[in-house]
Amino acid sequence: MNSKIIIWAKNNLFNTWYNAVITLFLSYFLTKAVRSMVQWIFSVSWVVIPRNLKLILTGAYPVDQLWRIWFILLVGTFLAGISYSLLKKGIRGTVLVLILVPALLASLGFSHVSRMYLLSLSICQVVGYLSGKYLFGGKAVIIAAVGWVIFVPFIYVMVNGFTGPEGFLPLVRTNLWGGLLLSMIISITSIILSFVLGLFLALGRRSELIVIRYFSIGVIEIIRGVPLITLLFLGYLILPLALPANITIGVLLRAMAGIVLFHAAYMAENIRGGFQGLSKTQYEAAYAMNFNKFQSMVLIILPQVIKNIIPVLVNSFTGMVKDTSLISIIGLLDLVGISTAIAANPEFMSDSQQVLLFLSLIYFILCFSISRTSRKIEASMNYDK
Amino acid sequence: MKEDIIIKSRGLQKWYGDFHVLKGIDIEIKKGEVVVILGPSGSGKSTFIRTLNHLEEHQKGELFVNNIEMNHNIKNINKIRSEVGMVFQSFNLFPHYTVLQNIMLAPVWVKKVSKEAALEAAMTLLKRVGIEDQAHKYPGQLSGGQQQRVAIARSLAMKPEIMLFDEPTSALDPEMIKEVLDVMIELAHSNMTLLVVTHEIAFAKAVADRIVFFDEGVIIEQGTPDQIFNNPKEDRTKLFLSQILDH
Ligand SMILES: Nc1ncnc2c1ncn2[C@@H]1O[C@H](COP(=O)(O)OP(=O)(O)OP(=O)(O)O)[C@@H](O)[C@H]1O
Ligand SMILES: [Mg+2]
Numbered sequence: 001m002n003s004k005i006i007i008w009a010k011n012n013l014f015n016t017w018y019n020a021v022i023t024l025f026l027s028y029f030l031t032k033a034v035r036s037m038v039q040w041i042f043s044v045s046w047v048v049i050p051r052n053l054k055l056i057l058t059g060a061y062p063v064d065q066l067w068r069i070w071f072i073l074l075v076g077t078f079l080a081g082i083s084y085s086l087l088k089k090g091i092r093g094t095v096l097v098l099i100l101v102p103a104l105l106a107s108l109g110f111s112h113v114s115r116m117y118l119l120s121l122s123i124c125q126v127v128g129y130l131s132g133k134y135l136f137g138g139k140a141v142i143i144a145a146v147g148w149v150i151f152v153p154f155i156y157v158m159v160n161g162f163t164g165p166e167g168f169l170p171l172v173r174t175n176l177w178g179g180l181l182l183s184m185i186i187s188i189t190s191i192i193l194s195f196v197l198g199l200f201l202a203l204g205r206r207s208e209l210i211v212i213r214y215f216s217i218g219v220i221e222i223i224r225g226v227p228l229i230t231l232l233f234l235g236y237l238i239l240p241l242a243l244p245a246n247i248t249i250g251v252l253l254r255a256m257a258g259i260v261l262f263h264a265a266y267m268a269e270n271i272r273g274g275f276q277g278l279s280k281t282q283y284e285a286a287y288a289m290n291f292n293k294f295q296s297m298v299l300i301i302l303p304q305v306i307k308n309i310i311p312v313l314v315n316s317f318t319g320m321v322k323d324t325s326l327i328s329i330i331g332l333l334d335l336v337g338i339s340t341a342i343a344a345n346p347e348f349m350s351d352s353q354q355v356l357l358f359l360s361l362i363y364f365i366l367c368f369s370i371s372r373t374s375r376k377i378e379a380s381m382n383y384d385k
Numbered sequence: 386m387k388e389d390i391i392i393k394s395r396g397l398q399k400w401y402g403d404f405h406v407l408k409g410i411d412i413e414i415k416k417g418e419v420v421v422i423l424g425p426s427g428s429g430k431s432t433f434i435r436t437l438n439h440l441e442e443h444q445k446g447e448l449f450v451n452n453i454e455m456n457h458n459i460k461n462i463n464k465i466r467s468e469v470g471m472v473f474q475s476f477n478l479f480p481h482y483t484v485l486q487n488i489m490l491a492p493v494w495v496k497k498v499s500k501e502a503a504l505e506a507a508m509t510l511l512k513r514v515g516i517e518d519q520a521h522k523y524p525g526q527l528s529g530g531q532q533q534r535v536a537i538a539r540s541l542a543m544k545p546e547i548m549l550f551d552e553p554t555s556a557l558d559p560e561m562i563k564e565v566l567d568v569m570i571e572l573a574h575s576n577m578t579l580l581v582v583t584h585e586i587a588f589a590k591a592v593a594d595r596i597v598f599f600d601e602g603v604i605i606e607q608g609t610p611d612q613i614f615n616n617p618k619e620d621r622t623k624l625f626l627s628q629i630l631d632h
Contacts, residue, residue: 284440285478288438288471289490290495383480383523
């Protein structure tokens with residue numbers, strides 16, 4: 001074992017004199033950096049995180065309505081559980097971590113209620129897995145697919161509510177949404193909507209109808225020539241002016257419009273690249289078999305195009321998650337907006353580094369899980385092996 | 386048009402931009418006839434058979450397939466395509482579907498056949514081309530010869546009257562050519578109309594009712610295999626045959 005490490009180091013780190021120098025140089029700086037980091041972590045007070053955890057996670061969302069967020073998570077973990085049962089290799093690695101993490105978190109010093117909820121998140125995954133495997137049988141695929149499709153609108157209905165203050169799901173205005181909750185909602189929406197819109201733009205760009213083609217090209221090129229931040233401000237300032245006076249739309253919607261449009265343009269270009277990478281002969285085979293254009297597209301072309309561009313898509317998706325942080329500039333209290341708000345609180349004025357580090361950790365976990373999941377999906381779509 | 390003529394073209398012309406590919410093709414093909422098309426590279430063989438299912442559009446002349454005129458009318462095109470199967474040089478299977486799904490897809494979605502019926506038909510076809518044991522694999526997991534046999538089965542699943550083959554064995558390793566030709570020979574004896582672009586002279590001699598020799602976008606000469614291979618009249622035919630028979 002030991003000698004293996006030595007041999008590996010010899011081959012990879014010290015194989016030439018200049019590699020040896022680089023290795024030594026880098027390890028010196030790495031040790032120094034890590035040491036001062038660790039020292040700093042232990043020297044500061046972290047109480048700012050638990051004290052503001054509710055704020056970081058959900059912003060000003062009413063405390064007596066938090067069960068709704070938990071309920072969404074429970075449904076989500078149940079769906080995740082069903083999806084695990086579809087994995088060819090069974091429960092391993094990442095999935096195991098996903099199941100265990102909530103249970104481990106439950107052992108930390110949270111309130112009783114939160115610990116019950118956290119534990120339930122683990123249990124729901126297991127229950128979902130078991131019912132997917134033994135209860136639903138062959139129907140598990142359909143149940144999971146339909147479930148995930150319904151899940152997104154379900155999130156909105158739950159978070160937003162629709163009854164009066166006395167009803168069972170009272171309306172919660174969007175200015176109370178905040179923190180991770182808001183960031184997630186914006187991320188999920190922009191990923192889905194910009195993908196759909198981007199797909200239509202990409203198809204429009206390939207259309208035989210000149211009007212549609214030039215319209216799509218125009219939209220794509222104009223949006224790609226503008227920075228996201230300008231689009232956000234445009235949505236924020238101009239959209240209300242452009243609409244009739246009796247229609248008002250919330251800041252959140254205006255911000256979302258900007259983000260979705262912006263990413264749709266890039267998505268369209270990604271998808272177009274995918275179309276160009278697919279051999280013309282697939283269309284010919286489809287047409288020769290008398291599939292109409294719509295069937296050829298949906299059954300034969302698109303699945304291959306999307307499969308081929310998964311790595312690019314994932315890149316964009318993680319980019320989108322991080323770009324949501326820009327909305328704090330127009331005053332929305334997403335993760336970054338909340339952290340600024342916390343730093344403005346005199347009590348925690350000197351603790352903003354801790355909050356920022358914690359935020360980075362959250363963003364990292366989000367983006368890392370996206371790329372892990374996508375790699376799983378990509379591997380499961382590999383038909384050649 | 387006589388009853389048993391299934392393909393008829395008159396003065397068929399096509400250009401790619403300025404390039405005149407088909408310079409007036411006149412041909413009548415009878416139901417059940419096996420026609421092998423020969424000719425040098427670039428002579429327009431592929432272009433011609435691709436006009437027969439509207440993968441390419443002709444610009445002049447007229448073309449009837451199964452008594453339906455080939456024109457801009459999408460209904461006509463669809464009717465013709467439902468009568469015509471095509472097998473490509475590079476197989477062109479759908480890589481994201483299994484062998485079985487490749488075969489069932491068009492019957493289920495285009496002909497609206499029930500899944501059960503499509504499955505049964507697909508398994509019968511797979512047996513016919515001798516690869517029923519590969520039904521659940523993906524095309525990428527098969528050899529070239531197996532893929533081409535799946536492609537043939539996929540076309541047959543639509544129960545076409547006419548099958549077009551564009552150099553079906555050119556992309557195959559020599560040891561796999563026979564397994565594909567065997568399937569085609571069986572088809573040739575089954576009373577289906579076949580148009581085959583190929584350089585497989587032995588196949589042409591064995592099953593063709595007629596050999597058509599193309600050069601530079603026109604039909605130079607046509608006749609029975611015996612006439613073409615043993616008594617070619619045109620110099621260009623002789624030259625071409627001497628070149629490929631030398632190989
Ligand atoms: N899409 C196209 N655009 C422009 N020129 C084309 C196109 N397709 C084919 N051609 C040209 O038309 C001519 C005839 O092509 P075709 O593929 O019909 O020949 P072929 O007889 O099948 O030859 P081969 O034996 O090489 O397959 C060739 O010179 C080719 O370069
Ligand atoms: Mg050709």
